[in-house]
Each structure stands twice: as C-alpha cells, then as structure tokens.
Amino acid sequence: METKPALPISEMICFSLYSATHAMQHAYKPLLEALGLTYPQYLALVALWDEDGQTVGQLGQALQLESNTLTPLLKRLEAQGLVARARDAKDERQVRVTLTEAGRDMQARAATIPGCILEKSGMTLAALTALRDQVSALRDQLRAE
Amino acid sequence: METKPALPISEMICFSLYSATHAMQHAYKPLLEALGLTYPQYLALVALWDEDGQTVGQLGQALQLESNTLTPLLKRLEAQGLVARARDAKDERQVRVTLTEAGRDMQARAATIPGCILEKSGMTLAALTALRDQVSALRDQLRAE
DNA sequence: TGCGATTAAATCGTGTACGATGTATTTAGC
C-alpha cells in the first residue's frame, strides 16, 4: 500500500560490508600497484606463501573462489612469472600451483603491507582482530545455509 | 632471507571482509533472483526508495560508486522498466534517476528480504547493528586517508 | 574389467568495479 519507512542504505549491514570491502581494496591499491599486483592476485599469493603447491581446488577453498575465477587469475600470475601451473602426475585432473623464485621473492617485497594497512585503519591490532573474528563468524553463518 | 612465518589468509581482516561480502551476496542471490535483480542493482533501488529522483552523482555518493560503474547499471534498470533516466532541465550535465511505477512496486516485493537475511545471519538484530557500526567505522577510517 | 557416475579445471556469457580518458555543460575570471 503506502511506502514503508525505507531503511537507508547506510544502515544496512550488507552495505557496510560491501563498502568496507571496496574501501579496503582502495587502501591496498597503491601498495599493490608498486608490485604489479591486483588485490585478488595478492590474496592468492598470500595463500601460496602459507602453503606452496596447492591445487586450484585447494586455493579455491582457501579464497572461497571457483575455478572459473581462479583459472584466469592464476594464468595472469603465471604470465608475470610469479607462479607455475602444472597437472598433478598422480591425478591429472588437478592442477598444482607452485611459486617461482620471483613469486617467493615477492613475499619480502610485500612484507610491509600489513603494517601499512593496520596504520591506515586507525585501529589497534586487538580491535581489528576482534572485528575480524566477528566478521568471519557472520560469514561462516551465512555460508552454512 | 628465510621465509617469515606467513600470516594465514584466514587471519587477515581484509580477507574476512572480502569473503563475508561474497557470502552476503550469495545469501541475497536466491531472494533477488526471484525479482530479476542483481545485488548492486538492489542496492541502487534501496537508495532510490529512500530518496527518489537522485542524480547519478548523488547515487554514487550513497553507494560509493563512480559513474563508470553506475551508468551501465542504471541503464540495465532502465531496460527493465524500473527507473527512468533524464537530464536535469536546470543543469543539463546532471542525470536524474527516478523510479517508475514498477520500480516503486518492487519495494513491496522486496520487503521480506531484510528479515530473511537477518535469519540467515543467525545473529540478533542488536549484534548485527553493533557489527555494522564497527565495520562502517573501519570503512570511514580507510576512506579518510 | 568395463562403464556410468563423480570429480577437477577450463570455458563461456553477463554483470560489476575502476583507472583513464572523452564530451558536453556550467561556472569563473577577466
């Protein structure tokens, strides 16, 4: 019937996540640009620095992305000489992604980034950690459905 | 020199936001699909339900998007008959976006969505509101730089 | 052992995001 009192977009939790994610990517941009990386490419490298030689599927689990997103992204990383992609000899369906020398070197070059982001956030590490856990819990709940 | 203890991606605040945003969009998907809307299109309509007749620039302020993203999105909403786009007579540089009858009707059809999302989140409204404010504060800090 | 079901990546099409640039309109300064 009549228009109900519309909830302003600024008060929606989904929009706060949406816009905070964009703001976060914007904060990373100048730091990553210096390394020739995009934000999702950086996340993929972070996952590989933690554990090298993961399959596309394992990376997808870690990053919550499907092969339709990862395959082109990994090809771009390969074109930059940061990773190598090769079929697994034991199971030819799987593709293992391994860091190259340049890919491993990138970790040192990116080492200052987390500190820069922490500073830009204007929050204490403890506050950020607490927030992270709450946001992760929300995500896990949403995924559980 | 040696590889430093790599921070697992699961412990990064940026990744929790990134993956929670994707999970949120995934939660909205079936609800919006029934209305023929994408998630950003829905957000644009929410902004218009709150205030009709905004310019592209005002919508961009509300949604934190530029015209290069909004223009094609609004054209798709226009093609669906949900909004109309017209140059402002007072200032021909500006384009005003107004809801059509169908666009206004959509608000009623979408009225159950926030409740569904609240339920899927498995959190109380108070907890979600508190989380929203923290995430918004982080976003504003990051944008301030 | 053979073959249908399952699994893992890749491919395809659509829709965001966004930096850089283009174009039309308005404003400002002289």
Next chain:
DNA sequence: GCTAAATACATCGTACACGATTTAATCGCA
C-alpha cells in the same frame, strides 16, 4: 560576454565474480 577551468556523466579497457556448461580423468561397483 568570452574563454579557461571545473563539473557531471559517459565510454573504454582490464580484471574480477559467478552460474552454467564442457572436457578430461578417476572412481565405484556390478
């Protein structure tokens, strides 16, 4: 009142995301 600067939107190119489908390899089980 005329032009340079500023403003608002649109366009273009690149890179995600993701549903749906395809292709190739492995598994399950009669």
